[in-house]
Amino acid sequence: MPAPFHEVRFPVDVAVKSRGGPRRRTDVVVTGSGREERNARWAHARRRYDAGYGVKTLTALAAVVAFFEERRGRLYGFRWRDRLDDRSCTPGAAPGPLDMPIGTGAAGLASFALAKTYGAAFAPYRRPIEKPVAGSVRVAVAGVERAAGVDWDVDAATGQVTFRPGKLPAPGAAVTAGFLFDVPVRFDADELIVDLAAFEAGEIPSIPLIEIIP
Known part of the structure; x- marks a missing residue:
């Protein structure tokens, strides 16, 4: 049975200013002679993002918190716009x-x-x-x-x-x-911890997301 997914997009104004990209997993074994053997563990890259880099105002932060709550943290997947790779x-x-x-x-x-x-x-x-x-x-x-x-x-x-x-x-x-x-993703944490004093001073909150692989 497929994991639950909401066909809704994460706030685009936050997504386009966020940080992230593809990640692969490769085993690298160095033999006694110094030669390498490399093996791809994953057939597909898995993208990770941090939406915190795109949150610049309290209004945007409140919208992300509301979005997080409706998704029940890691429970429901959703759509994400990757500004670098979306077409x-x-x-x-x-x-x-x-x-x-x-x-x-x-x-x-x-x-x-x-x-x-x-x-x-x-x-x-x-x-x-x-x-x-x-x-x-x-x-x-x-x-x-x-x-x-x-x-x-x-x-x-x-x-x-x-x-x-x-x-x-x-x-x-x-x-x-x-x-x-869009990229199918989910939150990669079941909690959002924001220090409002630090946020107002310019600190970037951590809001991790991870791609859902088909």
Whole structure:
């Protein structure tokens, strides 16, 4: 059974000023000869953030506390906007239907999962995208854009693009997509401790968040 998740976004004005990024786990073993052996423990990076860096006013702090309480601390996941990495294209650009490959047509195949690919020449990394922003997804088949709501639909809670009957991609046809997306996260603590005197003096409160891996 999937963990409980609220399809609501953390306050964006706080998120865009916060701190964080991807983290990977790699085992590094040094042999007796001095050579290294390296092994990836995780298939996917796991992002960590500290929302405290984005809290600049008591009003923003109160909004975060209210958000924390409604999520019951670590219990409920939610959406987070990562200002550095929130789209299928370069930062600041508008997503286009040819941005990312998401699959290839095959007989009877109707559903395709959104994904973002990083790199190309050496070891491309394909990241599943489960929380696209509603209304932002564009899809093309064999380089030709298809109409949302006519040819296909997308589940904004799972990132699944499903073509309608009679609109399936032809076998061998490249299916591509462009989109904005949020990161599924949860609070990484069941308590928020804020020293108001220190906060008013400029101290940054700690509000840790961690990505929920599909």
